[in-house]
Amino acid sequence: MTDSRTLHPHTRLLHAGQPGFNNEGNAPVNAPIVRTSTVRFSSVAQMDALKTRRQAGEQVSLYGRHGTDTHRALEAALCSLEGANHAWLAPSGVAAITLGLLSLVAPGEHVLITDSVYDPVPHRIVSTLFARFGIEASYFDPLTQPIEEHLRPNTRVVYAESPGSILFEVLDIPALARAAHAHGALLMVDNTWAAGYLQAPMDLGADLVACALTKYQGGHSDLMQGALLARDDALARRVLSTYEALGYAVSADDASLVLRGMRTLPVRMAQHGRNVIEVANWLLAHPQVERVYCPGLPSDPGHALWKRDFSGHNGLLSVQFKDFSGLQLNAFSDALQLHSIGASWGGYESLALPVTDKALSSHQGWQRAQKQREQAGLAPSAGVVRLHVGLEDVGDLTADIAQAIEQAVNQPRARQP
Numbered sequence: 001m002t003d004s005r006t007l008h009p010h011t012r013l014l015h016a017g018q019p020g021f022n023n024e025g026n027a028p029v030n031a032p033i034v035r036t037s038t039v040r041f042s043s044v045a046q047m048d049a050l051k052t053r054r055q056a057g058e059q060v061s062l063y064g065r066h067g068t069d070t071h072r073a074l075e076a077a078l079c080s081l082e083g084a085n086h087a088w089l090a091p092s093g094v095a096a097i098t099l100g101l102l103s104l105v106a107p108g109e110h111v112l113i114t115d116s117v118y119d120p121v122p123h124r125i126v127s128t129l130f131a132r133f134g135i136e137a138s139y140f141d142p143l144t145q146p147i148e149e150h151l152r153p154n155t156r157v158v159y160a161e162s163p164g165s166i167l168f169e170v171l172d173i174p175a176l177a178r179a180a181h182a183h184g185a186l187l188m189v190d191n192t193w194a195a196g197y198l199q200a201p202m203d204l205g206a207d208l209v210a211c212a213l214t215k216y217q218g219g220h221s222d223l224m225q226g227a228l229l230a231r232d233d234a235l236a237r238r239v240l241s242t243y244e245a246l247g248y249a250v251s252a253d254d255a256s257l258v259l260r261g262m263r264t265l266p267v268r269m270a271q272h273g274r275n276v277i278e279v280a281n282w283l284l285a286h287p288q289v290e291r292v293y294c295p296g297l298p299s300d301p302g303h304a305l306w307k308r309d310f311s312g313h314n315g316l317l318s319v320q321f322k323d324f325s326g327l328q329l330n331a332f333s334d335a336l337q338l339h340s341i342g343a344s345w346g347g348y349e350s351l352a353l354p355v356t357d358k359a360l361s362s363h364q365g366w367q368r369a370q371k372q373r374e375q376a377g378l379a380p381s382a383g384v385v386r387l388h389v390g391l392e393d394v395g396d397l398t399a400d401i402a403q404a405i406e407q408a409v410n411q412p413r414a415r416q417p
Helices: 009-015 044-055 069-082 093-104 120-133 173-182 233-246 252-263 265-284 303-309 326-335 364-375 394-409
Strands: 086-090 110-114 136-140 155-161 186-190 208-212 226-230 289-293 316-321 351-356 383-388
Touching: 009 069, 009 252, 009 265, 069 086, 069 208, 069 226, 069 252, 086 093, 086 233, 093 120, 093 155, 093 186, 093 208, 093 226, 093 233, 110 120, 120 136, 155 173, 173 186, 226 233, 252 265, 265 289, 265 316, 265 394, 316 326, 326 351, 326 383, 326 394
Parallel strands: 110 136, 110 155, 155 186, 186 208
Antiparallel strands: 086 226, 208 226, 289 316, 316 383, 351 383
């Protein structure tokens, strides 16, 4: 058998988690969907042996919540994709992030968070769970603020997302890892933008990686799921104990859908990447566009790091229009016909989401940009519209955007209160 480590990632994705041949010498192409709640054992001794293996960190099933062969196949595929040794499936991306953070910190300890992470982290996990459990958290802008100035004696975890969630700031993951490790802390990275495919944070120094499988791995906007991954066995045992306590479970049907989506991930991501760069360049040339946030553009501040650490682009960009009010941002989004309005992304379809200045008010990078506008004598920007560029024809998408801009220009410029 060929050593999988020597194979191209495309090839590994097609074969990872594939069922082996049975005693009769045959096997299905895809892992069957195996559903159960109760797991039966051939003997008490066999049950006890499996308990011992699970307590040691192995992903074996003593109960339906622990998963079946379907889940094991997906976990194997995810580990192959991310270069991990351990994977835990969660009901959503937020659930995977929560699992990772709660596995690493205790009351009285501190988590340092980059300021451009997915919104539910500060507004759900930190404000609710951390506050209740006495866990400290603070934020910093890694593009302008040295991380060393924000690490505390009780910092146990640095949490980052790269690129950022709305403006797609590309972070120097190796530098964050070096600083965290020198301080005795761990680095956890949200790798949803790259779908575990366009970037390998553990190769760059990350200790834990979270990913929302809801997005590109599923690929069809019809399931909710997340995953947490690790290489280190001791760290995996810490995660497993928290995983058991939280009682997470994922259906075999959803695990099968994610595994199916992963088989076509390379071709879908390649098309998303081509489409988004074409749309981004078209927007840059439009007279109503002030800025396009897209690390694949040579003009983007994060382009050099993106070229160094990523193998391609996903379908996301954000666009800032010239002097659009909040009302006009909404009018633009409402006028789109091929782009649905939606907060998620990663499916085959195009989406739009207006993000107002109010929603970005805690984002230090956005605050800095607003101050620069004021110093230049310009009015503050009302916000951006995040676009997920799907698999539709690019000419159709740009025509849709053009007519929506035209309609928005004719709307009143008065700002919303």
